[in-house]
Amino acid sequence: MKPTTISGALLIASLLASNAFGQDSQFTATKFAESEVDPLALTIDGRFGQSINGNAFQQDAVASHGEYQYVAYYDSQRQVCLARRKLPLGDWQIIRFDDYSFEGDDAHNTISIGIAPADGTIHMAFDHHVHPLHYRVSQKGVATDPQNIKWQASLFSPIRDNLTGFTGYEKILNVTYPRFFQTPSGGLQLRYRRDGSGNGDNMMVDYDASTSTWSHYWQIDSREGVFKDELNESPRRNAYTNGYDYGPDGNLHTTWVWREQNGNGNAGNHDLMYTYSENGGRSWINNSGEDLKRPPYVHSPGIVVANIGRQYGLMNTHGQAVDSEGRIHVVMWHSSDESLARAGSKPGEYRWGPAEARRYHHYWRSKDANWNHLELPMVAGSRPKIFIDKDDNVFLIYGAPQASTEMAREIYFKTGDLVIAAATAESNWTDWQIIHTEVGPFGNEMLGDFYRWKSSGVLSVFVQDAPQTSGSPTSLRILDFTFDRPAGR
Numbered sequence: 244m245k246p247t248t249i250s251g252a253l254l255i256a257s258l259l260a261s262n263a264f265g266q267d268s269q270f271t272a273t274k275f276a277e278s279e280v281d282p283l284a285l286t287i288d289g290r291f292g293q294s295i296n297g298n299a300f301q302q303d304a305v306a307s308h309g310e311y312q313y314v315a316y317y318d319s320q321r322q323v324c325l326a327r328r329k330l331p332l333g334d335w336q337i338i339r340f341d342d343y344s345f346e347g348d349d350a351h352n353t354i355s356i357g358i359a360p361a362d363g364t365i366h367m368a369f370d371h372h373v374h375p376l377h378y379r380v381s382q383k384g385v386a387t388d389p390q391n392i393k394w395q396a397s398l399f400s401p402i403r404d405n406l407t408g409f410t411g412y413e414k415i416l417n418v419t420y421p422r423f424f425q426t427p428s429g430g431l432q433l434r435y436r437r438d439g440s441g442n443g444d445n446m447m448v449d450y451d452a453s454t455s456t457w458s459h460y461w462q463i464d465s466r467e468g469v470f471k472d473e474l475n476e477s478p479r480r481n482a483y484t485n486g487y488d489y490g491p492d493g494n495l496h497t498t499w500v501w502r503e504q505n506g507n508g509n510a511g512n513h514d515l516m517y518t519y520s521e522n523g524g525r526s527w528i529n530n531s532g533e534d535l536k537r538p539p540y541v542h543s544p545g546i547v548v549a550n551i552g553r554q555y556g557l558m559n560t561h562g563q564a565v566d567s568e569g570r571i572h573v574v575m576w577h578s579s580d581e582s583l584a585r586a587g588s589k590p591g592e593y594r595w596g597p598a599e600a601r602r603y604h605h606y607w608r609s610k611d612a613n614w615n616h617l618e619l620p621m622v623a624g625s626r627p628k629i630f631i632d633k634d635d636n637v638f639l640i641y642g643a644p645q646a647s648t649e650m651a652r653e654i655y656f657k658t659g660d661l662v663i664a665a666a667t668a669e670s671n672w673t674d675w676q677i678i679h680t681e682v683g684p685f686g687n688e689m690l691g692d693f694y695r696w697k698s699s700g701v702l703s704v705f706v707q708d709a710p711q712t713s714g715s716p717t718s719l720r721i722l723d724f725t726f727d728r729p730a731g732r
Contacts (some may be wrong), residue, residue: 268726270636272679278337280326281394283319284719285709286686289348292655296707296719297687299626301353302422302486305705305721308358308386312703312721315354315367316553320396321345327394331723336394341680343402357423358592358694359431361452363387366431367399368421372410374405376415383455404623406448406457407435411457419443420560424487426523428452434463434487441504442466442540443481444447447524463524468541470503472513472554474553474591477503480541483512483559487524490569495520496524498561498573500551501541509554511594515573515606517547517614530612532659548614549606552579566635566694571606572607572672574639576623582583597655603627603639605672623721624659625688630696635668638726640689640704643680658684658709663702663724681722684709701725 244295256435288294290340292513294317297304305314307330314326314335321344326337345352351372354551357364363384369378380400385392392398406416421435431450464480467474484499496519500512518527527535529545540548551557557577565571578596583589593602601623625642632638642659651659661681666672686709695703702724708717 247379257588269667269674269676270678271727272663273725273727273731274681274722276332277724278328278332278335278447278721280314280719280721281316281318281324281337282668282718283716284707285319285321286350286707286717287350287715288348288714291350292650292651293629293657293710293713294687294707295350297705298350298353299523299628299688300420301355301690302424303356303693304354304690305692305703306356306358307692307698308360309389310388311386312692312695313356313358314705314721315356316719317345317354323367325356327368327389338394338396340396357422357431357433358386358425359429359450359452360387360425361429364455366423368423368433371418371421373417373419376418378403378406379408407455427489427493430489432518432524433457436481441481441502441510442479442645442695445482445484449523453703459523461539463527465538465540470501470541471551479504482516485505485561485563485573485575487561488565488571491567492569494569495524496565498571499561500557502559512557512559513553514547514551515546515549515575516606517571518546532612537658548608549616551589555579555592556585556594558595558626558669561626562639564629564631566631567633567636568610570608570610572605572629572631572637574603574605574627574629576601576603576626578602579618588698593653597642597651598622607672617673621677624656624662628691630691630693630702632700635671637666638702639664640691641685642685643687658686661685661689661704661706663721665726679724686710686717
């Protein structure tokens with residue numbers, strides 16, 4: 244299969260803007276609840292942004308299991324917090340762990356939580372940007388029998404720099420972007436980057452709920468290989484993944500972009516990659532169905548599914564999801580020749596492209612392994628997340644920049660509105676429309692509860708107000724939405 248190219252496969256954005264975005268909405272969004280988790284959640288004054296609660300690389304900051312929902316965040320006292328409520332409208336109960344204080348101002352150092360359905364344990368990893376592991380785990384049954392436990396810190400282990408059950412391997416070092424995700428068998432997996440940006444590998448570990456131990460630590464991609472383009476030659480890199488999702492057939496799907504090693508100011512992301520695994524990530528298969536003989540690296544055959552050069556401001560760590568037929572969908576932002584020309588710019592003039600040239604691009608893989616591509620007409624804001632309903636309609640949440648907002652490091656908008664857009668399966672996802680805007684100002688990237696969405700069709704969105712003064716605490720809330728299609732649609 245020939246990969247999609249940026250300049251050769253774009254659908255005309257103006258056609259979308261004049262047609263789909265001008266029609267009556269194909270969905271009605273209803274916000275039926277708004278719940279404040281904490282009125283004084285932490286914001287920071289850091290070089291990577293002001294949000295430490297709610298960033299695109301968290302998996303997950305908000306997650307449900309059974310009748311309870313959980314939210315992880317830092318409070319104004321810089322404590323690690325884990326809140327829970329009984330759905331749909333219960334009061335929030337908060338554990339504020341007093342044995343650890345977040346001391347920095349680096350927006351990478353977020354909190355991620357994972358729930359293992361088979362034994363009811365809740366796992367937390369926090370405060371990492373090439374740091375030793377900070378990890379704690381609950382007792383068994385905390386998530387599966389929540390009504391019969393008292394919500395308190397003693398339910399959780401002390402902070403650990405290793406994982407229970409490892410033999411011959413103690414500390415886990417140089418951790419960044421830990422992500423937990425559930426397996427079809429009710430277990431859990433942990434993925435994290437080892438070492439730094441432009442020079443790192445992704446690692447994976449299995450959690451066995453039958454023994455409540457971790458095992459099978461292995462590398463799932465590689466920094467190795469020489470990459471050369473018109474900018475420079477790079478001897479190593481790292482993969483920035485959009486996620487890890489099990490499909491209906493039990494296959495594990497992942498997509499990513501490569502970040503090359505920084506050299507002469509030309510570090511940048513390029514290309515959309517895809518592989519899947521039939522054995523829980525132990526080995527990987529390329530887009531054409533061929534087994535890869537080693538962890539994917541820059542010259543692995545058949546993994547590039549869209550050619551996107553470093554001159555197009557491709558951002559990393561976006562949203563992906565798998566639909567009911569096993570088709571993976573990805574939405575990322577970058578520029579194109581057309582959007583750059585309309586902005587009066589050209590490829591490579593700015594590392595991330597001028598803000599007005601950024602567009603969301605929807606990539607999806609058909610059942611015959613071909614990749615499809617559509618550029619959406621709206622100017623991109625924050626990194627988006629995708630949710631797919633039981634009928635395979637796709638919903639997108641993101642932070643749209645407010646008119647008066649400033650930018651941090653020419654990348655992130657400081658304040659935004661929550662926007663929900665959608666496209667229908669029957670149109671082959673060409674009829675994208677904005678169906679709801681929740682006016683901020685919000686300071687975080689938009690995250691949602693995938694587990695509640697999957698079980699009930701309710702979309703819980705994690706938002707935190709932007710600070711009026713730099714670093715001042717603000718309200719952290721959960722907004723709950725349902726979606727209906729008008730009669731006749």
